[in-house]
Amino acid sequence: MTRRQEIISTALALMLKKGYLNTSMRDIAAAVNMEAASLYNHIKNKEEILIETCFGLAKTLEMGIKEVNDIYFNASEKLRMAVSSHIAAITQDLNASHLFVHEWRHLSGDTREQFVKRRDLYEQEFRDIVVLGFEEGEFKDVDPKFATLTILASLNWVGEWYRPEGEMQAKEIADKLTQFILSGLQKN
Amino acid sequence: MTRRQEIISTALALMLKKGYLNTSMRDIAAAVNMEAASLYNHIKNKEEILIETCFGLAKTLEMGIKEVNDIYFNASEKLRMAVSSHIAAITQDLNASHLFVHEWRHLSGDTREQFVKRRDLYEQEFRDIVVLGFEEGEFKDVDPKFATLTILASLNWVGEWYRPEGEMQAKEIADKLTQFILSGLQKN
DNA sequence: CCTACCGATCGGTAGG
DNA sequence: CCTACCGATCGGTAGG
Structure with missing residues (x-):
């Protein structure tokens, strides 16, 4: 699993639990042990x-x-x-x-x-x-x-x-x- | 319809269109021609x-x-x-x-x-x-x-x-x- | 019902 | 992948 796939699948799990809007880029980042800003090296944006x-x-x-x-x-x-x-x-x-x-x-x-x-x-x-x-x-x-x-x-x-x-x-x-x-x- | 009922029913309509989290107190206020702060005289909070x-x-x-x-x-x-x-x-x-x-x-x-x-x-x-x-x-x-x-x-x-x-x-x-x-x- | 404002948090960017 | 930070917006309160 690439880092990108890991980020996305982690994000999906959070979004099921908390909802899409309620899941922040910082939530996702924390769940994969990153800073929020770093996510943007793997994905364009939240949407x-x-x-x-x-x-x-x-x-x-x-x-x-x-x-x-x-x-x-x-x-x-x-x-x-x-x-x-x-x-x-x-x-x-x-x-x-x-x-x-x-x-x-x-x-x-x-x-x-x-x-x-x-x-x-x-x-x-x-x-x-x-x-x-x-x-x-x-x-x-x-x-x-x-x-x-x-x-x-x-x-x-x-x-x-x-x-x-x-x-x-x-x-x-x-x-x-x-x-x-x-x-x-x-x-x- | 009391002012309170008007606020709530207006809020519900917005929440159907945009979702609950995506509907701000300011959105609701604008739709009933008020300031957001004034809503709190009629309802306790968004939830x-x-x-x-x-x-x-x-x-x-x-x-x-x-x-x-x-x-x-x-x-x-x-x-x-x-x-x-x-x-x-x-x-x-x-x-x-x-x-x-x-x-x-x-x-x-x-x-x-x-x-x-x-x-x-x-x-x-x-x-x-x-x-x-x-x-x-x-x-x-x-x-x-x-x-x-x-x-x-x-x-x-x-x-x-x-x-x-x-x-x-x-x-x-x-x-x-x-x-x-x-x-x-x-x-x- | 309003003005003025708070602290918190958001998505995202710059620059390295 | 990080530090530092931006402008925007949020829910809500103080005080009138």
């Missing part, structure tokens, strides 16, 4: 941490859903794998997920707009799966936007209570969530 | 706004579920009404809901612990309904904790996308969510 993390996770999620769409053609199967991929990404780095889900609001101007746009596109890909399921005759005629928001809410919330040392592992969570979601969507 | 709002909504939610438990005895009916009550509370004041769902982390020490405790108790009441549904033989044998967290996640997330001027009204959201959730829980 760079937020930007890199939010867009990094966005990229991971985008690649995940792309792969799912390339491999599977049935809506139930697509949904199952998309949920699995999303849960894997979220649980793999809870610190990063916190910034992605909660702190992106503090991105400034342009950057924030770009982020929201990519998030919306990702949401759209989930929505397409729900619509596909209806067209296939497998899913009920639900409001796709509403269903998608509800699904993504429960996926993102996993980051709030998932604990790597807990008894429920990412794979099991994905399975249970998929089952729950599909029960709500599929025709009986 | 009082957060405390009052978080615990106020907690109280509303607690009263809601209590009423549901007093009136209904069947788990499906209880769940339907509990969802309805929760959605009503969340959508009734989106600004307050934002503090309740996202900014309670910034409550300090004791207060924060108390808040978490009340939140956990509320969650427990939902969990009891899920367990009751299983005991009645109406619900599947799902993991109650998992199901409850998923349900509450989707309920709280409504505050993120609900718009009073939008076409979907609180009642309709509650109905669709209930339908979605019950499909996932009830035996076929």
